[in-house]
Amino acid sequence: MLYTFEGSYLKEGNRHFIKIPFNVWDICEQKGNIPVKATIEQITFECKLIPKGQGDYYIPIAKKNLEQLPVKSSYTSSFEIIHQLSRINHDSPYTEPIRKIDTIELVLQPAAGLCGQACLAMLSGLSIEKIITIMNAKKWQASLSKIIETLDYFKFAHADKMIYQKERFSQLPNLCLLNTKADKYSSKPSHLLLHFNGKYYDPASGVRTNYDKGRIISYLEIFST
Known part of the structure; x- marks a missing residue:
């Protein structure tokens, strides 16, 4: 009505x-x-x-x-x-994944609060500015639900839900989005980064070969092929 x-x-x-x-x-x-x-x-x-x-x-x-x-x-x-707001993937132009994720190039966030957008930029190969436009999400606005919707927009296959069981953090999937505890100086409780081929791609600090598993809150597996 x-x-x-x-x-x-x-x-x-x-x-x-x-x-x-x-x-x-x-x-x-x-x-x-x-x-x-x-x-x-x-x-x-x-x-x-x-x-x-x-x-x-x-x-x-x-x-x-x-x-x-x-x-x-x-x-x-x-x-x-209306029943709900249109999801980000409602008008996706993609029928296949935007790209095959066989490599990842580090993207550093230009400002605090853009870690989610930077992770999506690394996955898609697009710029952070383009990701912000697609998501309609500026600093601190990339919620986990919006990130999952954007993965769907790019037609990236992923697990149905985040994994919170700590006993599973020691053996992470080859590619996954990590939701972690932010450092003590952050104004937000969590921070997002990617795990790929045994390395950690952190939009705030760069590429690492090791990461404190005690900081991991949860992860979402992303299927690269």
């Missing part, structure tokens, strides 16, 4: 929103962070509605969309509830 309304424009800090002028709980019979396909004027995008309590909700406006809107106090708006 499509809900159409005139929504007030709001700004909170550096974030921008459209206020939905009705009680979403009552009208839509939905609660929580609700995935929707929204339209503001002529701009259509997917997002999750932001709950503000008691059925009040905001539509978040990304900077790239805000720049296309005229300056007004309110906008003709609409949304329809």
